[in-house]
Amino acid sequence: MDIFILIIGLIVSSYFDIKKKIIPNQVILLLMSYKIITIVFFVCSKQSELSTYITNFIGLLICGGYFAISALLSKSIGWGDVKLMAVIGLFLGVTNGINCMVLSLFLVAVIGSILAFSASKRKKAKGETVSKRKMAVAYAPFVLAATIAVELVL
Numbered sequence: 001m002d003i004f005i006l007i008i009g010l011i012v013s014s015y016f017d018i019k020k021k022i023i024p025n026q027v028i029l030l031l032m033s034y035k036i037i038t039i040v041f042f043v044c045s046k047q048s049e050l051s052t053y054i055t056n057f058i059g060l061l062i063c064g065g066y067f068a069i070s071a072l073l074s075k076s077i078g079w080g081d082v083k084l085m086a087v088i089g090l091f092l093g094v095t096n097g098i099n100c101m102v103l104s105l106f107l108v109a110v111i112g113s114i115l116a117f118s119a120s121k122r123k124k125a126k127g128e129t130v131s132k133r134k135m136a137v138a139y140a141p142f143v144l145a146a147t148i149a150v151e152l153v154l
Helices: 002-020 025-044 050-073 079-126 140-153
Strands: none
Touching: 002 025, 002 079, 002 140, 025 050, 025 079, 050 079, 079 140
């Protein structure tokens, strides 16, 4: 059930990231609240031990922390992406969170390079000047694809 809630949240995030270049805080807050409430419920109802969820919180810190450091050091990562990766770490835990992070970064690098290359080819064909300016690529759709791939494979 958790993975379906996460995927729905990622679909909504992807839509807004593509259309408006923003990941709504409301989506992030709803996903985090849902996961924390379910953890508290399972621990309080004695269905699970808190220790089983430690990897979720470590995943939040590692995935969110890595992206937070990257956002501070470069302008290419937005804070919505940082919060989204923290949510991924919280839902998927350390191992799958890191797998998702690495796969999504790989996907965005490959697809982003292809898009930039084709855009420069189109501009050259039209006789326009090709700028060295960075191209903005929505990151949430790649996180969605990586999450589905990680959950299907692992």
